[in-house]
Amino acid sequence: MIKGEPAGHAIVWLRRDLRIADNPALHAAVESGAPVACLFILEEGRSSRAIGAAARWWLHGSLETLARNLDKRGGRLVLLRGDPLRIFTEICAAAKPTAAFWDRRYDAPGIEADMAIKAMLTAQGVRCESFNGSLLNEPWEVKSAAGGPMRVFTPYWKAARARLDPAQPLAAPRRINGAPWPDAAAIRPVTLESLSLRPARPDWAAGFPRWWKPGEDGARERLAEFLDDSLRGYAQDRDRPARPATSRLSPHLAFGDISPRQIWSAARHHADATGGPGLQRDVEKFLAEIGWREFSYHLLFHNPDLATENFQKRFDALGWRTDGKALRAWRKGQTGYPIVDAGMRQLWASGWMHNRVRMVVASFLIKHLLIDWREGERWFWDTLADADAANNPASWQWVAGTGADAAPYFRIFNPVLQGEKFDPDGAYVREWVPELARMPDKFIHQPWKAPKAILAEAGVVLDKTYPAPIVDHAAARARALDAFAALKAQGSAEP
Numbered sequence: 001m002i003k004g005e006p007a008g009h010a011i012v013w014l015r016r017d018l019r020i021a022d023n024p025a026l027h028a029a030v031e032s033g034a035p036v037a038c039l040f041i042l043e044e045g046r047s048s049r050a051i052g053a054a055a056r057w058w059l060h061g062s063l064e065t066l067a068r069n070l071d072k073r074g075g076r077l078v079l080l081r082g083d084p085l086r087i088f089t090e091i092c093a094a095a096k097p098t099a100a101f102w103d104r105r106y107d108a109p110g111i112e113a114d115m116a117i118k119a120m121l122t123a124q125g126v127r128c129e130s131f132n133g134s135l136l137n138e139p140w141e142v143k144s145a146a147g148g149p150m151r152v153f154t155p156y157w158k159a160a161r162a163r164l165d166p167a168q169p170l171a172a173p174r175r176i177n178g179a180p181w182p183d184a185a186a187i188r189p190v191t192l193e194s195l196s197l198r199p200a201r202p203d204w205a206a207g208f209p210r211w212w213k214p215g216e217d218g219a220r221e222r223l224a225e226f227l228d229d230s231l232r233g234y235a236q237d238r239d240r241p242a243r244p245a246t247s248r249l250s251p252h253l254a255f256g257d258i259s260p261r262q263i264w265s266a267a268r269h270h271a272d273a274t275g276g277p278g279l280q281r282d283v284e285k286f287l288a289e290i291g292w293r294e295f296s297y298h299l300l301f302h303n304p305d306l307a308t309e310n311f312q313k314r315f316d317a318l319g320w321r322t323d324g325k326a327l328r329a330w331r332k333g334q335t336g337y338p339i340v341d342a343g344m345r346q347l348w349a350s351g352w353m354h355n356r357v358r359m360v361v362a363s364f365l366i367k368h369l370l371i372d373w374r375e376g377e378r379w380f381w382d383t384l385a386d387a388d389a390a391n392n393p394a395s396w397q398w399v400a401g402t403g404a405d406a407a408p409y410f411r412i413f414n415p416v417l418q419g420e421k422f423d424p425d426g427a428y429v430r431e432w433v434p435e436l437a438r439m440p441d442k443f444i445h446q447p448w449k450a451p452k453a454i455l456a457e458a459g460v461v462l463d464k465t466y467p468a469p470i471v472d473h474a475a476a477r478a479r480a481l482d483a484f485a486a487l488k489a490q491g492s493a494e495p
Ligand SMILES: Cc1cc2nc3c(=O)[nH]c(=O)nc-3n(C[C@H](O)[C@H](O)[C@H](O)COP(=O)(O)OP(=O)(O)OC[C@H]3O[C@@H](n4cnc5c(N)ncnc54)[C@H](O)[C@@H]3O)c2cc1C
Pocket: 238, 246, 247, 248, 249, 250, 251, 253, 254, 286, 289, 290, 291, 292, 293, 294, 296, 353, 354, 355, 356, 358, 359, 362, 380, 384, 386, 387, 388, 389, 391, 392, 393, 395, 396, 399
């Protein structure tokens, strides 16, 4: 749309870009000079993977903040629920918008829905413009030397990083010329409460606000806190789950409370302004993690079935076990392996888990229990506030060894050694598995090895106050290696 064009009514469709700053779609709509209606649709039907429960909790907070911030500037957030194609058809019937703007999404059902909506709107004479609002590079922009998708992170990130645009993020619009919403029954706005995004009975998310402030304002505060307090030392401390060493921006990024461009720009400016030894290394390491997010989107875009199909088809014949009891123990944090249980309980209580521990618990489910990675992916999808259509399946496939640039399938994390290395004084386990709080450091990651007197002194009765291990590490490891060897024997896996 051309700046200064005669005013018509423009719609900004907000999806996973729930912010007013550095929002290219909102920016373009405001710049067009037309009155702007901002719309969020809680999508029902095939246009997107149904949002998990913890992420719905987050979404409520992001929408609340977005509505408030739009309102302050003269705009208004219209909330609707249903099939977006039907809703846009109704909007066209009730009021002739001149333009529609949105920031792109990269999952196959989302792309398909957007294409159908764009075709319908264009046929009705509505100008559609879409933008990159959530990635540093579009997934198709980074290519291998042969011009195709990339499979290995290091060359991917080298190529992606070289392309990064140093332009400043877009400022939030100072004023929004809000368009009136058409009065038509089929598109009558609903209230945030009526979307029932937050649990009521029981309110299992009652503890979440202790950790989180969803929405754009919370994201800005979190980023500033991270830059001031934790960026220095990030490269060294990011694997220590008991330390507040990582940004915890993932749920904000998942909903677009903040853009990676804003983070990228703020981190570089912070490093330039403060400097000092080692900080540049910390910044690069932090940006490379954002790079993993970019890589996951690259994989999702080129592999739409990432959440349901092995990236490497040779793993299709793997003999996964069905074991409801073990799966339940894993979900509840009752496996008897303290670092695994601490992670699964952190997830349940806060809707988030530290990255190192995510790798350990995922490896435990896949390798120790030999349960299909898709079971774990689905549980994370429902319980993570940062559940992300690209990061979640890409990371699960990475741990399983079935993914692109994945950990080799024979790498089986030893949960005791992982605990001892990354949580040496057991502070993380003590926080999330309080029944082990009084165990001495030496046995905190393997209480079953502790002499009876030490267990008694710590108030631990195995299989009573805390479970004995549900599988023996050595036996489980051998079983997993056998399963992979069987695959190899069938000629499905490379040696
Ligand atoms: C089995 C498994 C499942 C995962 N599921 C998700 C998910 O659903 N959503 C999600 O955002 N992340 C997922 N991750 C990646 C990672 O664990 C989280 O992004 C990270 O823990 C978020 O914490 P942070 O914001 O403090 O990260 P920081 O260390 O501060 O990193 C900054 C940002 O970089 C991105 N990032 C960091 N590590 C990774 C990674 N390994 N892969 C992709 N992006 C990364 C995130 O957006 C993160 O917010 C998963 C990892 C594993 C092993």
